[in-house]
Amino acid sequence: MKVLVPIKRVADANVKVRVKSDNTGMDLNNVKMAVNPFCEIAIEEALRLREAGKAEEVIAVSVGTDAAKEQLRTCLALGADRAILVETGEDLQPLAIAKILNGIKEKEQPGLILLGKQSIDGDNGSTGQMLAALAGLAQGTFASELDVQGDSVTVKREIDGGLQTLSLKMPAVITTDLRLNEPRYASLPNIMKAKKKPLDVFSPADVGVELGAGIETLSVEVPAERQAGIIVETVEELVEKLRTEAKVIS
């Protein structure tokens, strides 16, 4: 079985990003970039499936500019067998990404497609679901545990107030939650060896997708700054402040 893992290049979770002065987007100049943390979890899970003998090949795929090769190489260093970049400079929304991924799915015929449940930049949380719909595959989102047995996969999902367990017939699309696993980091020798692994580059047209602008970003703004809070000593003081200062009770 092949496992396809779509990954996204995003600003590193530890850096504080700024909005561009003309409010057209985030200023990513000289910002440290990384593999989206949820995607790292998806890669890790795919590698564990291969190590457990339940998958033969792990393929990392990204849609974006040439720069995303750095993140694909990170995935190869972590252990993915090969990588695919669908190169485009356009600012794509989840539906376009899902269409491209569906094109890759047609080419590769994976048994599982593992994606992060969301990217930490756009926070759309919808690519996996759209892909499952376009591909006509079963989906298990927000997985915190998964178990492949024969041609089906059991997924524990984190839902409000509890866990839901689903059994999906494969091929299936699964999106990963934070608690699914703790991803490894790449060893230095593996980083060097990854240079020799295949990394194929396609255009969206190669996978049969015509990109049409669906959504245009009009402006990006920072949230209004919040006033610093205060610590009250007693319940009486709290009630007093809620009444006189916050004026939320009378």
Place this chain on the structure above:
Amino acid sequence: MAVETIQARSGDIFTTEDETLILNSINQWLDRDVRDKVLELEHADEYPHEMVEQMKALGLFGASISQAYGGLGLPSSTYAKIVTTISEVWMSLTGIFNSHLIMAAAVERFGTEEQKQRFLPRFATGELRGGLALTEPNCGTDLQAVRTRAVRDGDDYVINGTKTWISNGIEGGCVALLVKTDSEIQPRHKGMSLFLAEKGPGFSVGRKLEKLGYKGIDSAELIFDEYRIPADNLIGGEEGHGFHHTVGGLELGRINVAARGVGVANAALNDAVAYAQIRETMGKPIGQHQAIQTKLGDMATRCQAARLLVEDAAKAYDRGERCDMEAGMAKLFASEAAMENAAECMRIHGAYGYSKEYHVERYYRDAPLMCIGEGTNEMQRIIIARQMMERNPV
């Protein structure tokens, strides 16, 4: 950012992308497995066994060993960045692989092919680790005065003497051991030889030395009492080149120590910049007072200058040029920058800088080592001055 190539001294070619990926992995390791454990290990002066296993898995023990012998053959400019990155979190950790790799470099540069095959692959995996045994109770700077003696006996040498301050002396299994094979000959350095000494009968470890800083890593006294070693372990196979082999490693050694200095200086700066924005006096963050700003301004400038000096020396080394003066300048400036930044960071933190609950007091204890190790800063100044005159005769 465009991907550029970097050439290592070994001839292996790397790219800026390789460097980025390597530093990313190092940072992930530090964030996940190191940062939160430093205070405890440091104060217990406990050897970080678990981290050493992680360092093995990461491949750090082969960082600068050529790919032909199982290492990574990294350029020293990349290697220096690794050392700086780790030193920003816990300087001690870098001592576990720095002198190990200088030992490996001596084998790779001066050893016989048989020695390279026999030792380097085991060094690269970290299966066999060690360091440099040069210093003795009576001499450090003046290495030509060492008294440890090796006497030829058939196919072996028999070694007697004592070494001290040897990093990795307890946890390591092998050292590059500087001895006299002839104590009469003049000039003295012609009677010196360097051996690869693996632990065995006659090679024992004395005390673990108690020290101001550089905690966690073992510094030890090593005792050689009728220690018998095969002549095959004499680096290069010929007597009389030990001093040359030792000095040959100093350029890289100084770049390493300088890179540690940059790490400690950066750590002090980063903590100071953060604290200056949090701590308030007279109704505003102390970073708004000019007295604190002038400190931060100097600290940041020192970090930048020290980093550039290290990068410059490392690049010269990677091009295969002589760089003892450049490495000396980097080592001198970066170690003094670490000292000054640690002291200023402590002042900015007030009493908290003096507290064992913060990292600041550790920077203050760790920084002086870089002024002493790999040639004291007094000696660096002398070397730089001599080079200036040699390169500019009138």
